[in-house]
Amino acid sequence: MPKPSFNAAFTQESDFEKLYGGLNDLSWPKSDWTHEAHFAAALYLVRKMGLAVAKAAMPDIIRAYNQATGVVNDDKSGYHHSITMMSLDVTDKFMAQYSANTPLADILADMMGHEYGHSNWLLKFYTRDTLFSVAARRGWIPPDLG
Numbered sequence: 001m002p003k004p005s006f007n008a009a010f011t012q013e014s015d016f017e018k019l020y021g022g023l024n025d026l027s028w029p030k031s032d033w034t035h036e037a038h039f040a041a042a043l044y045l046v047r048k049m050g051l052a053v054a055k056a057a058m059p060d061i062i063r064a065y066n067q068a069t070g071v072v073n074d075d076k077s078g079y080h081h082s083i084t085m086m087s088l089d090v091t092d093k094f095m096a097q098y099s100a101n102t103p104l105a106d107i108l109a110d111m112m113g114h115e116y117g118h119s120n121w122l123l124k125f126y127t128r129d130t131l132f133s134v135a136a137r138r139g140w141i142p143p144d145l146g
Contacts, residue, residue: 008112009036011105016044023061026068033065035119039111042091043104051092058084075134082136086122086143 009032010016019040022028028037041061045054059079066078073079094111115121122131125143135141 008105008109009034010040010108013104016040016104020044020048023065026065028065030069030071033069035117036108036112038087039091039116040104040108042087043095043108043111046088046092046095047100047104051088055085055088058088075137080137081139082126082131082141083122085140086125090116 063079071078130144
């Protein structure tokens with residue numbers, strides 16, 4: 001698989017803070033809610049709150065943001081619980097490789113240079129049918145591959 005390319009939109013701590021603030025006050029531009037931004041948000045939340053609190057907070061953040069930007073949260077679109085939880089889990093594991101003072105931008109750049117930089121990275125862990133099932137969208141379904 002070729003190395004993914006990304007925009008490196010998050011190069012300073014303030015970029016991560018701006019993203020988090022924009023998600024919470026619903027002002028983050030929808031066009032900037034990219035694959036990279038999803039992982040930037042996950043990195044920020046896991047570092048600032050810890051994995052358990054991030055897992056509790058992220059679903060409501062994404063649902064509210066989706067609703068504010070016209071994305072319907074239903075059985076076919078919008079918030080996807082298994083993707084969110086798996087993303088937070090891999091983010092936490094990836095961050096464990098670094099010291100607590102490693103800049104988030106460095107960790108994000110490394111993540112985006114690995115398999116997580118590909119939008120289809122979850123298909124290494126899930127069959128397409130399982131990942132895109134209503135059950136996986138609504139609740140946690142563990143990976144069914146590997």
